[in-house]
Amino acid sequence: MRTNHKSKPASSSSMLPAFAKGLGPAGVKRFPYINVVTSTVHKKRETLTHDLHNFELVSKITQTILDQGTVNEIEPMTKGSRKKRVHSHSMSLQSVVRALRQSGKEWRSVSANHIRTVLEDCAQLTPGTIALVAPDPNAQSEGSSDADRSPTVQQTIDACSTVERLHEEAKKAAHVRFLPTLDHVARATLRQLSHSQHSELSTSIIDAMRFWQVSEHNVSEVSELVTRVETLARVANRGRYVTARLFGSRNYGLCSDQSDVDITVSVSPARGSRAQETDASNRNFFRDLASILRRSAGFTRIIDVSHAHVPIIKFVFVTPGKRRLEGDISLNGSKGLAKSRLIATYLGLDPRVRQVLAVVKLWAIRRELTNHNTLNSFGLMMMAITFLISRRVVPPLQMLATAQVTPQAWARLAQIHKSAHKIASLYPAINSASAPTSPEDAAFPLSRPAVRCLQSGADLPEWTVEGTRAYYLNGGELNRWRSPNHDSSATLLFDMFRYYGFDFDPRQHAISARLGSTTIPRASLFHLPPLDSETTIAEPNKWRNKVRLLAIEDPFDLAVNCGRNAPPEWVEGLLWEMRRAAWALLPSANHQINHPHGGGHSPLDRLLLPPTEAVYCDAAVWASAYHRALQAPLPGSKAPAFDPAVDCVPDRTVDLEGLEHNQLLGQSAPHLRAPRPAMQPGHMRQTF
Template identity: 25%
Template sequence: MSVIFQTLVNTGKRHLYRKLLNSSRIPCKCLYARKCTDVPKKFLSFDEVVAQRRAEARQSIVVQVNSVASFNELYGYCSKYATVNQIHHYKNSAGEHFMLIEFSSEDNMKEVLKSCGTHHKDLDVMPLKSPFLWFRATVGKKDSFPTPSVSLASIDGGSPVEDEKLLLDMSKCSTVSDQIQLLYDKTSLNDLGTRLRYMVARQIECVFDSLYSNIAVRPFGSSVNGFGKMGCDLDLVLTNVLTDELCSPGRRLVFQDKKVEGGRSPWQRHLESVGELLELRVAGAGRVARILHARVPILKFAHDFTDLDCDLCYNNMSGVYMSEMLWQFGALDPRVRPLTFAVRRWAKSVGLTNPHPGRWITNFSLTLMVLFFLQQKTADGCILPALKDLVKRAEKEDIRIAEENLNCTFLRDLNKLPSDCYSQNNAKLETLLLQFFEFYAQFDFQDKAISINEGVPVRKPNALPLYIVNPLEQALNVSRNVSFEECERLKLEVRNAAWQLEGFDGNKEDDWGLLGLIEHKSTKGLKKLLRVGNSHRLVSVKDLFDNSNEPATDTLKSKLQRLTPKSDKEVNKSVKEMQDMLTNGKDKNRIKFKNSQVENQVHRIQRDKIV
C-alpha cells in the first residue's frame, strides 16, 4: 500500500522522522516533517524505511520474562530510568516469554543498559553487553509500581495464525477479493516480526562493532521486501559502510588494514572467524553451520530468543538492492502484495513449491511471475511499469554498484515516476487472480522467457524448461533449477486453477473461491469424496463402487460405511459372485452409459474393486 505523508512545518535543514504508525499489514508507515516549501511525497523510499527500522532497534531492548503478567512490574522498573514508548509481548517455540521494549530515544535505552546487573559469578561465561536481557525476580520485599499508563501493544504477537482459523475466517468473507486481502492481512510479516529481525541484526552489529570499522548488519530478502510472511527466514548481510567523507583524499591519516593471505577467498576466512564469534559471543545464537564454498558463502544459524533461522553473508549488496527493487514494486499498487501471497499460497497447496531446495519453483520465481503479469498492458493500461522504465529515469543519486561491478541502478524516488506509468488498471483482486492463471495457461514457455526488465516476453537463450530473467544479473536464470516435469506440472496446475475460478458461480460451498485453491489436496479430496451430488466429477464415487439405487439424500455415515474394509466372508462372497458373473458372460447389474468407453472403464474399475 502506498505510504501517504502529510506536510509538516520544520525549520531544520534535514527531514526528520516524527512518528511510526504500527500496522499488521504494512511493516512501516511513517509521517515525517518537511519544509513548508517542499512538494508533498506520496511514497517513502526504501532507504528511509530501513533508516527508521534501524533507529527503532537502537532504542529498543528484548527482555525475557516469566510470563505476560510481568508487564506491570517490568514497565514500572524501566520507567524509573527512561521513558517507555511501547512494549510488545511474544513467545518462542520453547514457551519462553519475551517483551520488546521501545524507549523514546537511544540515550534512554543506554541509561537502562547502565542500570543492568552483572553476570552470574558461578557461571563459566565471558560477560558481554547485548540488547537481549532477562528480568530476574526481586530479592526480599517486592516493589510496588503504579498501574502503567500504557497497555501492551501486542500479546503473543509473534505467533502465526492457525490454518483452521484462517480458512474459517476466509469462508465468512463476502467476495473472493476479500478472501485474498484477508489472507495477506493474516499471514504477512507484522510490525513485531520486523522489529525482532532488526533487533537480531543490531545484536550482531554490537558484537562485531569492536572488530570491524564502520560495520553494519542489514536484513534483506523477504524480511524487508514487503513479501515476507510470518516465520520467514532472516537473511543478513555484514558490510562496511564507507562514506565519501571517510574515503576523501584529504584525510592523510589512514588506518592500517590487515591483508588476508592464502589460497582461499578472504571472505571465507572472515566468515570462519565470524562463525566462531556467533557460537561464543552472540546470546541466543546456536547450531551454526558454515557453507563457505557456495557462490555466496554464508553462515546458517538459529536464534533461539526470536525463533528465527538466519543466513549471514558478507558484502552481498546485490541481495539488498534486489530487496529494494521488490519493495518498490510492491509499494506502487496496493494489490501487488496480496495477489502475490495468494499465488504463493496456491503453489504451496498444490505442491509446486517445497521448503527444501531442489527441482521445484521457488517463491522468488513466483513473485517475479506475478510482477511480470501485472506489467502487461491492457485496454485500461498497466498496473506496474517495466524495470527498464525505472532504469531510464534514474539520476546521479540513484547509481548503485554492487560486488563484481554489478550495476544496480534504477529510480529510487518513486515520487518522480509519472502517475500514468502505474495503477491504470482498476481490476479487483479476484479478477486479477483469474487473469493471472489464464495468462500463464496460454504462455509460450517453450520459446519465451519472463523478464520484468522488459515487461514483455523475450526469446529464451537456451532450452531450459522455464526461464525467468534475473532482474539485476540478466545473464542468469533464477529458475534454472526447475525440471521439465515440474514445468509441465506448473502449466497443468495454472490451467486447473483457471478452470476452477472461472467455474465459480457465486455459490458459497465449503471450498468456494480462493479456499478451493489453497486447501491441501488431502482435505480437498476428502471433501469432494464425501460431497453429495458432486458436480465437479464426470463420474461420481457412488456410480463407480455402488450399484444400489440409493436416494440422493444419502448420509455421510452411510457413505463412510461403504468405504470401510469388508470382512473376509464378504470378500469371498463378492469374489464368488464375480466368478459366476464372468462364467455366465453377463452382468445384470452393469451400469449403462451413453459412451461405451466410459462404460468399459467403469466396469473394469468395479471388477478390480470387487476382486
C-alpha cells in the same frame, strides 16, 4: 477392481495382487520424475492387459462348463415358506484344459497350473461363485481316468454373468487415471461471476493479506537479532566497517511472524587489498563469525556454508520469549538488498500488486511449490510482477526515468519485445555479433552503451551494484503513477493463473521483469543458458540435468536464470498447478454455486487447499500434466505417448471436484487463519 476380501500372497502371474496392491508413492518432493511417470503408466497398462486376459480366460472357462459340464442339484434352501432349488455345474480341470485347447488358437497353450492359479484368485474375489474342488478319494482306483483323478471346477448357475460384471468393474478400476487437463478454463473469464460473487472473491483476497502481518513484538525481536549479529560480526572482524541489514520478505513486508530472517553482513574491503585477497579474507571472517555464533547464547544449529559460491551461515535463534527464528546470514549481499527494494517499490505503486503477490505467495506455500531446490519465492515474485507489467498495472521501472508513461512509450516497449536486435542493444556487454538481426533492424545500432528511458529518451544511470547494473526508477516521481488498467485484483489473479497455465510456453518464452514481458523469445535473451532442445526424455537423467525449461531473467544479474534449478517435470507440474488455480477461482469449481455435492466453500478456500490427497502420490496421474513432454512418441522408450484427446476421457480422469470437496469438508480451520504449515523433509527454507 476393489474388494473387501483379504487376499493371500500370490505369484506374479496372478491377477489379484494387481487389483489389490495398486502402486505406492512415487516421485521426489512435489512432482514425480518424468521417467517414473512414463514407466508407471507403462506398467499399469501392461498389468491391465494381463488382468483382462485372465478375466477373458475365466469367462471362457465358465461358458465351457455351462455348455459341456455336468448339472448338479444342490440341497433345497428354505426362505420363509418358499423353497428354491439351486443348480450348479461342474467339470474336471483336465476336461476344461482339453476343451479350451480345442476351442481356438488363443487358448492352445493354456496350462492346468495357470488355470488353477487364476481360478483360485477368482474364487477369492467372488466367494460361492466358482471353486476348485479336490478329486474324490474314492475315485482314485486303478481304472479311473485322468478326468476322475483331476480336480473339479464347480460354479453356480449365474457364474457367467458374475464374471462378466467383475470384468467390466476391473476394466474401469484398473484403467490409468489422469489429472484433468481443465482445458475449458482456457476460454473462461471471471465475468461468469455475479457482482456479489466477484465482490466476495475480492474481499477474500484482501483478507489473505492478513496472513502476511507481523506483530510489533516480532518486529522488535527481529530488530534486536539483527543488531546482535552486527555486534558479533564486528567482534569477528575488528578494524573494518561492518553492517548488518535485513533483506528478502522481511525487508519488503510480505512476511509473517514465522517467516525466515535473511540478514546480509557487509564488510568494507581493506585498503590496497586485491580482489583475491579480499575474497579469502571475507571467507575467513565468515568462518570466524560462525564459530562466534556457536558460542553465543540463543544461537543453535549453526551451519557454515562459507565454501559456497555465495557464502552463507544458516542459523536458528531462540529469543528470550522462547520464539524460534530461522534464517540465513549472507556476506556482502548488496544485490539482495537491491532486489528487495525493487519488489518493495512495485508493491507500493498500486495496492493490487500487494494483493496479488500476497495470494500468489500463500498459494505457493499451501501447494508446496517453492523452495531453493526448484524455484524460490523471488523467482515466483518475478513471474507475477512481470505479468502485472505486461497488463500495465505497473510500469517497467528499469526502463524509465519518469512515472509518466504514454501510449507511445508502451508502443516503443512493444517494438523492443518483437525485435531480438533491439533487445540485444539493451545488453551492451554482449557481443553484438552474436545477436540475431533482421533487415528492418539494420538502422538500429548496437554500439550505444546506455539504456534509454522509454518516455523521454534520456540515458538511464547505471547504478552499479557488485559489478551489475542495478538501476530502477524510485523516489517521489512515482507518486505521479496512475495505472491505465482498472481490472480488479481478483481478475488479475485469475488472468495470471490462466495465462501461465495455458498460454505461456516455456519452450518458446522467457520471462523478463526488466523488459516487462512474459513472452520474450528465448533466443532473444541469448545471454541466458539456452534450452537444450537436442536432449530428449528417452535419456531421463540427461534430460533432467540439462534441460532448463523455465527461463526467468534476474532483473539485475542479467545472465542468471532464476528458474535454472527447476527440472522439466517440476515446470510441467507448476503449469498444471496454475491451471488448477484458475479452475479453483471459477464458479464451476466452486461448491457454493449449484454443485451436486452441496457445501459452501469460497473460491479462495479451494485455491489454497493443500495437496494432501493420496491421488497426488500416484505417478501415473501426472501424465496429463506432463502432456508437453509426452505428446509425441519417445525415441528408444517403451513408455507410451500421452494423447489428451484419447486418454483424458471422463472415466479415466480423477474426479478433482468431488475429491477436493471431501477434503474441504474435513478441514478443521479456515485456511487464511491457519498457521504456517510445517516444513516437509528435504525442503529448504525460502528466501524472499
